[in-house]
Amino acid sequence: MSxxxxxxxxxxxxxxxxxxxxxxxxxxxxxxxxxxxxxxxxAFTALWLTFEWLRNADANRIVIVIxxxxxxxVGIFILYWGMDFTVxxxxxxxxESIRPWVxxxxxxVILAIFLAYPAINTIYLSFLDARSxxxxxxxxxxxxxxxxxxxxxxxxxxxxxxVVPTISAAIGLGFAVLVDKLRRGEAVAKSIIFLPMAVSFxxxxxxxxxxxxxxxxxxxxxxxxxxxxxxxxDPVSWLSQEPWNNLMLMVIMVWMQTGFAMVILSAAIKxxxxxxxxxxxxxxxxxxxxxxxxxxxxxxxxxxxxxTTMVIGVLKVFDIVFVMTNxxxxxxxxAERMIRWFFRNGHNGRGAAIAVVLFLAIIxxxxxxxRRFRAEEEIR
Amino acid sequence: MTARVGAPVAAEPGFFKKLWDRxxxxxxxxxxxxxxxxxxxxxLVSSFRIKAITEAEGWWTVFSKPFQMSQWTFDxxxxxLDARGFGNAFLNSLAVTIPATVIPITIAAFxxxxxxWMEFKGRQILFVIVVGLLVVPLQMALxxxxxxxxxxxxxxxxxxxxxPLNGTYMxxxxxxxxxxxxxxxxxxxxxxxxxxxxxxxxxxxxxxxxxxxxxxxxxxxxxxxxxxxxxxxxxWVWNDFLVALVFLGGTPDVKVLTQALxxxxxxxxxxxxxxxxxxxITMALPLAVFFSLQRYFVRGLTAGSVKG
Numbered sequence: 001m002s003x004x005x006x007x008x009x010x011x012x013x014x015x016x017x018x019x020x021x022x023x024x025x026x027x028x029x030x031x032x033x034x035x036x037x038x039x040x041x042x043a044f045t046a047l048w049l050t051f052e053w054l055r056n057a058d059a060n061r062i063v064i065v066i067x068x069x070x071x072x073x074v075g076i077f078i079l080y081w082g083m084d085f086t087v088x089x090x091x092x093x094x095x096e097s098i099r100p101w102v103x104x105x106x107x108x109v110i111l112a113i114f115l116a117y118p119a120i121n122t123i124y125l126s127f128l129d130a131r132s133x134x135x136x137x138x139x140x141x142x143x144x145x146x147x148x149x150x151x152x153x154x155x156x157x158x159x160x161x162x163v164v165p166t167i168s169a170a171i172g173l174g175f176a177v178l179v180d181k182l183r184r185g186e187a188v189a190k191s192i193i194f195l196p197m198a199v200s201f202x203x204x205x206x207x208x209x210x211x212x213x214x215x216x217x218x219x220x221x222x223x224x225x226x227x228x229x230x231x232x233x234d235p236v237s238w239l240s241q242e243p244w245n246n247l248m249l250m251v252i253m254v255w256m257q258t259g260f261a262m263v264i265l266s267a268a269i270k271x272x273x274x275x276x277x278x279x280x281x282x283x284x285x286x287x288x289x290x291x292x293x294x295x296x297x298x299x300x301x302x303x304x305x306x307x308t309t310m311v312i313g314v315l316k317v318f319d320i321v322f323v324m325t326n327x328x329x330x331x332x333x334x335a336e337r338m339i340r341w342f343f344r345n346g347h348n349g350r351g352a353a354i355a356v357v358l359f360l361a362i363i364x365x366x367x368x369x370x371r372r373f374r375a376e377e378e379i380r
Numbered sequence: 381m382t383a384r385v386g387a388p389v390a391a392e393p394g395f396f397k398k399l400w401d402r403x404x405x406x407x408x409x410x411x412x413x414x415x416x417x418x419x420x421x422x423x424l425v426s427s428f429r430i431k432a433i434t435e436a437e438g439w440w441t442v443f444s445k446p447f448q449m450s451q452w453t454f455d456x457x458x459x460x461l462d463a464r465g466f467g468n469a470f471l472n473s474l475a476v477t478i479p480a481t482v483i484p485i486t487i488a489a490f491x492x493x494x495x496x497w498m499e500f501k502g503r504q505i506l507f508v509i510v511v512g513l514l515v516v517p518l519q520m521a522l523x524x525x526x527x528x529x530x531x532x533x534x535x536x537x538x539x540x541x542x543x544p545l546n547g548t549y550m551x552x553x554x555x556x557x558x559x560x561x562x563x564x565x566x567x568x569x570x571x572x573x574x575x576x577x578x579x580x581x582x583x584x585x586x587x588x589x590x591x592x593x594x595x596x597x598x599x600x601x602x603x604x605x606x607x608x609x610x611x612x613x614x615x616w617v618w619n620d621f622l623v624a625l626v627f628l629g630g631t632p633d634v635k636v637l638t639q640a641l642x643x644x645x646x647x648x649x650x651x652x653x654x655x656x657x658x659x660x661i662t663m664a665l666p667l668a669v670f671f672s673l674q675r676y677f678v679r680g681l682t683a684g685s686v687k688g
Binding site for chain 2: 201
């Protein structure tokens with residue numbers, strides 16, 4: 001690889017001193033072309049060698065991490081710079097028609113390999129067997145809609161879809177309305193509700209596992225059991241109470257998502273024109289009526305966006321269930337089943353079929369969401 | 381509130397009246413805020429209390445004896461960082477997250493510039509396809525990508541794709557880049573496309589190349605949009621568990637924080653006393669970002685909400 005670079009740069013240097021001429025011009029074109037090929041090849045090779053080193057190195061973790069970050073961050077700039085350098089050395093007539101592809105090319109290549117191809121291949125794999133070796137028709141889909149665990153996961157996911165967005169949006173809306181009427185402390189109160197958005201699902205699950213904690217012997221250290229036993233009741237193992245344990249897990253998601261609903265709905269409420277509200281008041285509407293008959297209808301499309309966005313998030317919820325109950329005691333959800341079958345049980349066909357079902361469930365929600373989102377953008 | 385009672389403001393006539401004005405609203409807001417804070421506060425308290433106490437009583441007993449110094453300790457944090465490998469996991473999270481944020485933003489910014497300001501065949505249709513990929517949930521990509529990473533197989537056919545890539549940072553960077561790009565292109569194109577065309581045209585007339593215009597004009601002008609997407613992507617990757625689990629799962633060396641925390645939680649009984657400290661270590665950076673860049677943070681998360 002380094003040979004290519006050497007010849008490329010050497011020849012390039014020499015050309016500067018050459019007199020102009022037709023033959024030379026052709027040679028010049030060739031040189032430009034060689035340089036154009038050599039630069040990206042060398043850059044790519046250097047990056048690749050560093051990367052190989054990273055994979056095998058036993059060096060200090062800090063050094064590895066610094067090098068890795070540099071490779072990733074600097075590498076991507078070198079890639080574009082190198083491609084631009086290359087294009088500038090191509091024959092003039094090609095340059096401007098190739099240049100746009102330098103700008104969009106990497107995005108298209110990445111999307112083709114890492115999103116479009118896998119999506120198509122997943123559909124294909126969903127008709128194959130566990131090890132993707134032979135066709136087994138619709139067997140995997142039959143499994144999705146007959147297996148007891150899968151059926152429970154579909155039931156539970158429907159529950160999540162109904163409960164989490166509704167409660168989050170309701171609390172978020174209520175809180176946004178209340179906090180809007182405060183003279184001080186609005187920003188602080190809002191950021192406290194929004195704060196769980198910054199936490200990972202795994203982190204949130206750990207936070208809440210200390211609320212639902214249950215001890216067979218000794219003092220109860222979980223808050224819920226602490227309160228429960230304070231009233232004289234016997235401690236309860238909350239996460240194994242079917243079907244209520246599903247509700248416990250949903251609470252975690254509500255805790256995380258309410259802030260999102262609140263921030264968006266709060267902005268929508270503030271943008272309802274003051275004169276409409278005043279007009280309603282002058283006409284003798286009570287505050288209650290103003291809220292239900294003026295404010296709510298004018299923020300309806302935002303409510304739909306918030307709800308559909310949360311439905312999509314809920315459809316893909318996986319971490320909470322995986323960490324809290326591992327999908328046991330009747331808490332399966334669709335996305336968690338997908339990982340269970342593909343990653344834990346090594347059944348590619350079933351995993352792929354579940355992913356496809358998830359995809360089909362997301363499409364209509366996404367359609368509503370994007371349409372409303374665009375309508376809103378246009379109003380703004 | 382109580383601290384203010386003694387303050388000079390209290391002398392103002394009608395102060396108590398003001399304080400009690402709209403009290404039902406204030407009470408409701410305070411109740412919700414406290415409910416939202418309790419889980420985190422409980423965890424924070426537990427993370428600093430010695431093992432014997434966290435195992436024997438609930439964290440709320442702290443309110444009856446906050447100044448009994450013998451209950452407090454920093455040991456859990458040091459033991460989690462060292463013995464439980466959270467120090468390494470923190471570094472791994474950085475090594476995964478920083479490039480997995482920078483790479484998609486760079487690629488998306490270049491593509492958005494081309495989609496907005498360059499002429500080429502198929503511009504519109506390609507843009508529609510890219511944005512259309514928003515509907516593909518990342519679950520759809522996991523199985524084929526893992527196959528591609530482990531065996532280099534593309535539709536079941538061997539390819540020169542360098543492998544095995546799973547268990548490396550690069551595997552996760554590329555996967556997150558793919559999953560993040562449609563949203564990034566959508567948001568950045570909206571922004572870059574709405575910049576005034578006169579700026580770009582006059583730069584063209586002055587002889588600037590597209591590359592120069594992009595680096596010297598477009599990037600500085602797009603900082604707000606780049607920043608909000610950067611924050612969204614940073615948190616998304618930092619907090620991600622699924623992608624890391626699938627592509628880094630089998631390699632303990634490169635384990636990120638969310639994996640380390642989930643594993644620790646899996647061995648619940650044994651390490652319960654250090655679990656709160658571990659959770660706070662994973663939450664430290666996102667919370668710092670949250671408090672320091674709240675405006676961009678909110679904008680990023682709300683704009684990023686349409687991610688598929």
